Amino acid sequence: MEKEPELQITENITEVMKIRRQKLEKLKASGENPFKAKFTRTNFIEDVIQEFGMVEPGEQTGKVVTVAGRIMVIRRHGKASFMVIKDRTGSIQLFLSMGVLGEERYKEFLDYDIGDIVGVTGKVFKTKRGELSINIESYTLLTKSLRPLPEKWHGLKDVETRYRQRYVDLIINPQTRQTLLARTKIVKAIREWLDNHNFIEVETPMLQPIAGGAAAKPFITHHEALGINLYLRIAPELYLKRLIVGDLERVYELNRNFRNEGLSVRHNPEFTMLEVYQAYADYKDMMDLCEELVKYAARQAVGSLKLVYQEQPVDLSGEWQRLTMVESIEKYGGLKISFNQNLDELRAVAKEHGIDAEDHWGKGKLINELFEKLVEGKLWQPTFITDYPTEISPLAKTKPDDPDVTERFELIIIGLEVGTAFSELTDPIDQLQRFEAQVKLHEYGDEEAPRQVDEDYVRALEYGMPPTGGLGIGIDRLVMLLTDNYSIREVISFPHMRPEARD
């Protein structure tokens, strides 16, 4: 029998870690619990600053407060020393003196390390140099920290460590904290707006027997008891529309989608999507809704509609530009094209622009490729692109006067697709045909096309779905825009990474 490898919790015990473990043992031996269960504070640090920030340098307020937080700085000065601790609301200086604490307790406190979490009680005062401080009268160690934090001046810069050990990133880099807090504000604002407009938030399956509602390669998982494969959803769309068939009229879901595709600065395998459905509305209503919603989120989270993204101004105020796809190709690509041209002509134009067309591509797909190649990246200011080709919009209603295109738009900002919406296809017979066409694409080897017709969805449509507008917004990308982050990984608390290398 092979010998079990010894369980090793930490890979390398460094000198600093050894010393901290020794301190831990010493504390335990002296009867101290270095990992306490609870601590009651009278104030957040921000409150103390609010209340006493204006007192004069040198002034003693006599006011006793109890605060708690992580030690960030220690300045030992002989018989009187300083520390800085921070809690969720801010940071404040602690003043420790042998005179107040007594020699033993003073020395014990000075033996604590940067990173330790303490609770302290003392009188608020301001030093001669004008630094608001707490003159510590009693203290308790709440949590002993066993690893050294990155240095105070340069902080933690290594991107890999920042993503893998986001907890350290959050302790050290205020910017990371701000981005994640902005994210929750944005999400909260979106829910608020929708709730205020009579939409109800619902939850639909993440585990789906057929991964539908988008064109993407799904993750496959397995249900043991049922003995079947399931897919992690690539979109909630088809279930949300079932709820519209069920006469809920206004629903939204703000949650994760999973797509088994490459990673990039704009793509994470799991990402957060908002989908909104409104009965008796069409894509134009959704355009208005989308514009209002994004503006509301920006105002709530950023406080302004005039943004800067990667040093370029982005102005969300005013009416957003609206262009059809074909118009945009002429305006931004300088290329006049139309569905009236025949397929070979369009194929030739695409080839001129370096697009490698596949045999089964039709006019719509070619035009969309041209749009993506020539236009999308240039749309920096918010722009709605409408009249998406039917060929690439299997779930949208075609325009009554032009079967080549659909009642659909995409919202492009900073060259990124932030949202898409359409007048939902409600005709079950048309829907079935489009599903069948998609399945055929899968058989051609398109792994992003569904491999199976969602017959239950068609059945639902047969009961009758009211005219409905549907909207999807990529929340991560919206957060990137509003927080001026270039990489999607910055706006995701734990972005996907390969497993850490083991040596």
Next chain:
RNA sequence: GGGCCGUUAGCUCAGCUGGUAGAGCACCGGACUUUUAAUCCGGGUGUCGAAGGUUCGAAUCCUUCACGGCUCACCA
């Protein structure tokens, strides 16, 4: 998946044309009762990402691999 770049102390980084690894902060010991990146004195704590190869000698040159970043492809 392709291309380019990177990986050196806990952190941030230097290390030239190959000569046996260095700074600041952190840490350890000492001094200091109002400091502010405190200061002063003393101490370098390292599998130079990993494995091979070339060489008298490799952090440095070559190959492969791992991880990361950017980019192209992919991705409505």
